[in-house]
Amino acid sequence: MFRVDLNSDLGESFGNYKLGMDEEILKYVSSANVACGWHAGDPLVMEETVALAKKSGVAVGAHPGFPDLMGFGRRNMAVTPEEAKAYIKYQLGALYAFTQSQGVKIQHVKPHGALYNMAAVDEKLARAMCEAVYEVDKDIIFMGLAGSKMIDAAKETGLKAASEVFADRAYNDDGTLVSRKLPGAVIKDKELAIRRVVRMVKEGKVESINGKDISIQADSICVHGDNPKALEFVRNIRETLQSEGVEIRNLF
Numbered sequence: 001m002f003r004v005d006l007n008s009d010l011g012e013s014f015g016n017y018k019l020g021m022d023e024e025i026l027k028y029v030s031s032a033n034v035a036c037g038w039h040a041g042d043p044l045v046m047e048e049t050v051a052l053a054k055k056s057g058v059a060v061g062a063h064p065g066f067p068d069l070m071g072f073g074r075r076n077m078a079v080t081p082e083e084a085k086a087y088i089k090y091q092l093g094a095l096y097a098f099t100q101s102q103g104v105k106i107q108h109v110k111p112h113g114a115l116y117n118m119a120a121v122d123e124k125l126a127r128a129m130c131e132a133v134y135e136v137d138k139d140i141i142f143m144g145l146a147g148s149k150m151i152d153a154a155k156e157t158g159l160k161a162a163s164e165v166f167a168d169r170a171y172n173d174d175g176t177l178v179s180r181k182l183p184g185a186v187i188k189d190k191e192l193a194i195r196r197v198v199r200m201v202k203e204g205k206v207e208s209i210n211g212k213d214i215s216i217q218a219d220s221i222c223v224h225g226d227n228p229k230a231l232e233f234v235r236n237i238r239e240t241l242q243s244e245g246v247e248i249r250n251l252f
Contacts, residue, residue: 007029029223034060073112076114092106167194
């Protein structure tokens with residue numbers, strides 16, 4: 001039987017600014033990536049998001065990013081592996097306080113935005129981030145882009161690795177994500193995106209932006225939850241996968 005995790009980036013509101021539809025999205029996903037206050041989120045939002053995930057029976061993961069609220073963590077920063085390692089520990093520790101106080105275990109760590117994309121191709125950066133997680137709690141799963149340096153580094157470090165695929169993003173021939181700056185990077189055709197997801201899960205294949213079939217491991221599917229159409233999208237993905245005989249469950 002096929003099985004897969006559905007994850008979404010949540011807890012990204014900040015102060016008076018509200019982003020996403022967390023409470024609604026939590027009805028359909030099995031794992032939540034909770035922003036840790038640097039690219040998005042704040043202490044009150046973190047507290048509330050963990051509580052909502054617990055109430056919904058959804059596994060909680062840390063979603064650490066660059067200290068870049070203005071750029072939403074999507075701008076590259078020049079950091080050393082040592083700095084990246086400390087960044088991960090700092091943000092993981094922040095979320096741990098909220099999960100521990102509510103009796104919730106952190107299931108995984110998934111880097112955010114530019115930090116995620118940089119570590120996907122930078123072996124030293126990926127290794128440092130995985131070491132940070134291992135030194136805090138070696139039982140935490142490291143979630144990263146399928147086929148990337150992050151997956152290799154997690155396994156080499158001794159962590160469990162979860163290969164992530166994206167429902168609404170286009171892929172390059174080498175398995176990396178097409179830059180958001182380029183046309184076609186985001187797949188807006190809902191039916192096409194869902195067909196691609198089913199194929200990734202059941203066949204381990206996805207068509208690149210150049211029309212090439214590439215192999216891909218799908219342990220978890222990321223579905224973005226920051227616009228009204230996202231709610232319908234994640235619901236349709238879940239229903240379609242289940243109708244195809246795919247079990248939706250978290251990574252624990």
